[in-house]
Amino acid sequence: MVTKEHISSKFDAELEDIRNSLMQMGGLVEKQLSFVVEALAKGDADLAEEIVDTEESIDRMEMAIDEQCMRIIARRQPTAGDLRLVISISKTVAELEAIGDDCKRIGYALKDIIDKGYDKSMLLPARHLGNSTKTMVKRSLDNMARLDADAALSVLRSGDDIDTEYEALMRQLVTFMMEDSRSVPKVLDAIWIARSFERIASRAFNMSHHCIFLVAGKDLRHRSIDDVEAAISD
Amino acid sequence: MVTKEHISSKFDAELEDIRNSLMQMGGLVEKQLSFVVEALAKGDADLAEEIVDTEESIDRMEMAIDEQCMRIIARRQPTAGDLRLVISISKTVAELEAIGDDCKRIGYALKDIIDKGYDKSMLLPARHLGNSTKTMVKRSLDNMARLDADAALSVLRSGDDIDTEYEALMRQLVTFMMEDSRSVPKVLDAIWIARSFERIASRAFNMSHHCIFLVAGKDLRHRSIDDVEAAISD
Numbered sequence: 001m002v003t004k005e006h007i008s009s010k011f012d013a014e015l016e017d018i019r020n021s022l023m024q025m026g027g028l029v030e031k032q033l034s035f036v037v038e039a040l041a042k043g044d045a046d047l048a049e050e051i052v053d054t055e056e057s058i059d060r061m062e063m064a065i066d067e068q069c070m071r072i073i074a075r076r077q078p079t080a081g082d083l084r085l086v087i088s089i090s091k092t093v094a095e096l097e098a099i100g101d102d103c104k105r106i107g108y109a110l111k112d113i114i115d116k117g118y119d120k121s122m123l124l125p126a127r128h129l130g131n132s133t134k135t136m137v138k139r140s141l142d143n144m145a146r147l148d149a150d151a152a153l154s155v156l157r158s159g160d161d162i163d164t165e166y167e168a169l170m171r172q173l174v175t176f177m178m179e180d181s182r183s184v185p186k187v188l189d190a191i192w193i194a195r196s197f198e199r200i201a202s203r204a205f206n207m208s209h210h211c212i213f214l215v216a217g218k219d220l221r222h223r224s225i226d227d228v229e230a231a232i233s234d
Numbered sequence: 235m236v237t238k239e240h241i242s243s244k245f246d247a248e249l250e251d252i253r254n255s256l257m258q259m260g261g262l263v264e265k266q267l268s269f270v271v272e273a274l275a276k277g278d279a280d281l282a283e284e285i286v287d288t289e290e291s292i293d294r295m296e297m298a299i300d301e302q303c304m305r306i307i308a309r310r311q312p313t314a315g316d317l318r319l320v321i322s323i324s325k326t327v328a329e330l331e332a333i334g335d336d337c338k339r340i341g342y343a344l345k346d347i348i349d350k351g352y353d354k355s356m357l358l359p360a361r362h363l364g365n366s367t368k369t370m371v372k373r374s375l376d377n378m379a380r381l382d383a384d385a386a387l388s389v390l391r392s393g394d395d396i397d398t399e400y401e402a403l404m405r406q407l408v409t410f411m412m413e414d415s416r417s418v419p420k421v422l423d424a425i426w427i428a429r430s431f432e433r434i435a436s437r438a439f440n441m442s443h444h445c446i447f448l449v450a451g452k453d454l455r456h457r458s459i460d461d462v463e464a465a466i467s468d
Contacts, residue, residue, distance in 0.1 A: 059456040077311035181415045222293040
């Protein structure tokens with residue numbers, strides 16, 4: 001942990017508690033992402049439904065952790081590293097909640113595709129993007145758990161690969177639509193799925209910034225990756 | 235103001251400062267939205283470029299306000315209403331920053347459309363959605379300034395109208411694509427614009443929740459509108 005031990009061991013326990021809650025919530029979001037990729041691979045409407053239903057639990061976890069964070073700030077009046085920990089956790093749960101929303105959107109879009117006639121090959125590239133995105137989210141959560149700013153930096157660097165994969169996928173889907181106009185509604189669902197993955201990746205990107213802020217004590221959002229690297233190796 | 239006067243008049247001044255900074259940032263975001271609607275109406279590539287360029291200022295404002303909020307928490311150790319004010323402001327600037335990002339995305343999409351051949355009539359419904367969205371953002375900011383939870387509730391209620399407008403617009407754009415497959419790339423840009431407006435509206439929705447949390451002291455996200463109404467009239 002970044003934080004030193006406190007005179008109040010109860011305060012230490014509270015900080016440990018919100019870290020554990022964050023990791024539990026992160027675990028659920030990772031599971032959602034695995035289900036999303038699996039449901040896309042199998043055209044599984046029941047699993048898509050389950051993904052949609054699980055979003056509520058993620059929302060509840062966000063609100064509970066957020067309240068814990070507020071309570072710690074009000075009662076314990078943390079400063080320096082402790083305050084950064086609480087603030088980073090609060091921001092990270094907001095990103096996780098947004099990823100939960102996007103998983104739900106993908107669940108709906110997949111259900112729609114299944115209604116219109118599931119097409120495994122059309123969804124294959126989106127599934128690949130889903131796998132890359134899932135890995136990015138997993139790495140971001142691991143870095144937060146291990147307080148590893150260097151690894152968070154390498155997640156930031158991987159953003160470009162996701163962008164490249166996303167752009168190629170979009171070009172392919174646009175071609176499908178232009179070649180067969182009847183495919184438009186179905187391909188559009190695949191486009192929403194791709195777009196949701198791209199947004200999930202950008203959430204993982206943000207989470208990596210929250211991790212860097214926590215560990216290095218610097219808010220380096222909106223800076224070039226090289227600037228971030230220079231700043232954290234200071 | 236929700237907060238009483240403090241023994242330290244410097245603390246009062248600091249709270250007033252972050253409220254003013256928030257409103258200044260809100261003003262800039264509103265201006266961006268006006269420019270977005272105007273650029274869509276005129277097919278104005280220079281204005282689209284300006285929108286893209288202005289996003290950096292919005293990012294900088296977010297980071298500056300966020301830092302002010304952290305500093306107040308660390309030095310002043312606010313509790314109750316003061317803490318809610320600081321937290322709500324920090325969350326609201328994150329929404330405003332995201333709206334800034336979406337304006338930038340719209341700027342890029344419009345530039346793309348102009349490159350492919352500007353089509354005023356194709357963009358007309360998206361412009362209407364843009365106007366509705368702009369109004370929703372403006373109302374959310376006004377409510378935050380006036381600490382008006384009831385008016386924030388009515389913004390939440392207006393979310394359904396935006397959804398209806400968005401759905402109708404999407405159906406229309408899908409029809410365009412199916413009727414003329416050559417139009418697909420251009421219509422897809424219009425779809426991104428519509429989607430961005432829908433996301434901006436959902437940011438205004440979130441801002442209204444932050445306002446309700448600040449004024450009524452209750453986190454009522456993810457609850458039905460009727461539940462929210464019952465809770466704030468308690």
